[in-house]
Amino acid sequence: MSRRLRVDWPACRARGLCHELLPEVVDLDEWGYPIVTDAVPDALLADARAAVRACPRLALRIVD
Amino acid sequence: MTDGPLLWYLNRATGVVVLVLLTLSVVLGVLALGGRPGRGLPRFVTQSLHRNLALVSVVALAVHVATAVVDTYVDIRWWQAVVPVGATYQPLWLGLGAVSLDLIAVVVLTSLLRTRLPHRAWRATHLISWLAWTVAMAHSVGIGTDLADPHGLAVLPVAACASAVMLALAVRVARAVRRPRVPELGRAA
Amino acid sequence: MTGSAASPVPIPVRVGVHPGPALLAGVADGPSLPAHRARYGDLPTPTLDELHRLVSAVGLRGRGGAAFPFATKLEAAARGRRPVVVVNLSEGEPASAKDSALALSAPHLVLDGAVATARALGAREVHLVLPGDRPMARLRMLAAVDERHDKVRLRTHTADPRFVAGQARAVVELMSGRTNLPVTAWAPEAVEGYRRRPTLLSNAETWAQVGRLVLAGEPAYRRLGTGAEPGTTLLTHSRHGADPEVREVPFGTSFGDVLPPLPAGAAVLVGGFHGAWTTWGLLAGTPVSVPGMAAAGLPLGAGIVHVPATAGCPLGFTSAVVDYLAGQSAGRCGPCVNGLPALADAVRAAWQGRDTAARVDELAGLLTRRGACAHPDGTVRMVRSLFTALPAEVAAHRDGACVATTRAGVAP
Numbered sequence: 001m002s003r004r005l006r007v008d009w010p011a012c013r014a015r016g017l018c019h020e021l022l023p024e025v026v027d028l029d030e031w032g033y034p035i036v037t038d039a040v041p042d043a044l045l046a047d048a049r050a051a052v053r054a055c056p057r058l059a060l061r062i063v064d
Numbered sequence: 065m066t067d068g069p070l071l072w073y074l075n076r077a078t079g080v081v082v083l084v085l086l087t088l089s090v091v092l093g094v095l096a097l098g099g100r101p102g103r104g105l106p107r108f109v110t111q112s113l114h115r116n117l118a119l120v121s122v123v124a125l126a127v128h129v130a131t132a133v134v135d136t137y138v139d140i141r142w143w144q145a146v147v148p149v150g151a152t153y154q155p156l157w158l159g160l161g162a163v164s165l166d167l168i169a170v171v172v173l174t175s176l177l178r179t180r181l182p183h184r185a186w187r188a189t190h191l192i193s194w195l196a197w198t199v200a201m202a203h204s205v206g207i208g209t210d211l212a213d214p215h216g217l218a219v220l221p222v223a224a225c226a227s228a229v230m231l232a233l234a235v236r237v238a239r240a241v242r243r244p245r246v247p248e249l250g251r252a253a
Numbered sequence: 254m255t256g257s258a259a260s261p262v263p264i265p266v267r268v269g270v271h272p273g274p275a276l277l278a279g280v281a282d283g284p285s286l287p288a289h290r291a292r293y294g295d296l297p298t299p300t301l302d303e304l305h306r307l308v309s310a311v312g313l314r315g316r317g318g319a320a321f322p323f324a325t326k327l328e329a330a331a332r333g334r335r336p337v338v339v340v341n342l343s344e345g346e347p348a349s350a351k352d353s354a355l356a357l358s359a360p361h362l363v364l365d366g367a368v369a370t371a372r373a374l375g376a377r378e379v380h381l382v383l384p385g386d387r388p389m390a391r392l393r394m395l396a397a398v399d400e401r402h403d404k405v406r407l408r409t410h411t412a413d414p415r416f417v418a419g420q421a422r423a424v425v426e427l428m429s430g431r432t433n434l435p436v437t438a439w440a441p442e443a444v445e446g447y448r449r450r451p452t453l454l455s456n457a458e459t460w461a462q463v464g465r466l467v468l469a470g471e472p473a474y475r476r477l478g479t480g481a482e483p484g485t486t487l488l489t490h491s492r493h494g495a496d497p498e499v500r501e502v503p504f505g506t507s508f509g510d511v512l513p514p515l516p517a518g519a520a521v522l523v524g525g526f527h528g529a530w531t532t533w534g535l536l537a538g539t540p541v542s543v544p545g546m547a548a549a550g551l552p553l554g555a556g557i558v559h560v561p562a563t564a565g566c567p568l569g570f571t572s573a574v575v576d577y578l579a580g581q582s583a584g585r586c587g588p589c590v591n592g593l594p595a596l597a598d599a600v601r602a603a604w605q606g607r608d609t610a611a612r613v614d615e616l617a618g619l620l621t622r623r624g625a626c627a628h629p630d631g632t633v634r635m636v637r638s639l640f641t642a643l644p645a646e647v648a649a650h651r652d653g654a655c656v657a658t659t660r661a662g663v664a665p
Contacts, residue, residue, distance in 0.1 A: 009589075009624050010435075011437070012587055
């Protein structure tokens, strides 16, 4: 199955931790908001969970 | 149980350590975690530092409380560590310590459960940290036995902690005034 | 700053409603309940299975813009506990007037569709979300509610006068007593909406179609339209400087047969502010049909055909629309808050003669699928269609040779 990161856009405030923790999947746009570039590969699942936990706004979720 | 001065010294030393650690954690939280990413440490490093300092301060706080209770030089009971009234030794200042401990417990527990709480509820609760720190400060000043000594160095950490938090607050307020979050946050309610 | 740019198409005060073959057949009789019952008789009470068979048989699709199959929503809502039925009459799009037309001319057809569905689902409540900036439609609908005695409760809400207030999640927020703005949907409303209950939320025209189907039956419904796409749809014909006119058109009719002709090269905006630009020459031969228009690269959307001022410039008009849409953002999602003003700047620059196509493409990538609602997506779609459908106009601006004289009826 393919897991993806989904952003809760109204909650996101461009703090950027998701990009720091998961640069493989999360890029930042010119305003600092995340660009989810790809599905989360199994090898990065733990990192993705860490990014979800680290989000200061709780604006990130992993969806199947 | 030992009656030696070791516990007493340990208690006073951990008191200072807890205050310093709490202050560092508060300063990091106030300065580094709001707003936008900038220069300096990556955000997640600051975030872990903030969290880990807070957790270490909880351990130090446990030692601080345990030594105060176990030490028989003054009469402090277990329940007096959490119940802010009814103490016999320095009832006001010890009571403030108990209040601070309770508030810190609320902040720590809600933060451990943060991912399962609504963000707003967690954030509102987390603002209790300000109160917890302030009460801890009052407890330190009031009960700190060395502060009365004009030649002692005890006044230094207390003054440093107070100025650090005041400075952090000032920087945060100045930042908010100078760089309103309007373009990023939007204007609608 | 684009914070308060007005819509280049004003919200209509008066709406012209043409009598039509089905939904709008009773326009001349007036909107009262007795007139409605005299035409259609009492409201039947189909079971859920019967209703599902009816809406699947005619392939009924939502008329709010997304053309989502109604039967699929009905199935989802039927699976959960204590479903809720919502009639969305908020009509946040200024160029649209069809929901107002139904409220003014056939309110009981809309309510019958919603009530019959609520009873089939076992729902106890039907929520009506009325427009905050169209007082006539709102009052007519409230009067219609007062006339009725249904076995389900009719509850009314009034939407904020804002473009995005009619978005499905924003409507659920309004019903829940929170700010009438979009939030992130982790599941479809029909699965988990109002108070986490399955919420069957559809646009007023969709409910009127359900009402017509239940009242008149499938054979009568099929007499209009095509075999693949039975029935009719409502079009709002919006023109610069005139009251909008709402017409009911059988599917399969070509636009050239229902709308007054224009020069072949005239720019026409189809589907509203989130729709697409095309030329009358292309549109006139296109059938009024969801798949038929998709084949021509056009959205039927909520059935809006807007004709800008004859002397106006489509680039200038688009610039005014994007200024307005940027100001209508709920201001909650970062990409929308930052990206729509940037897009407005890029479109204004294109109108002023600079080559901003690359910047528009870049912003399109940053705005698409990056918000709680599709407001940025729709805006991007409309802007991009300007560059693909009217390349000669865009090139003329780069060469400093705009043939038009005004932006949106307003001097540049």
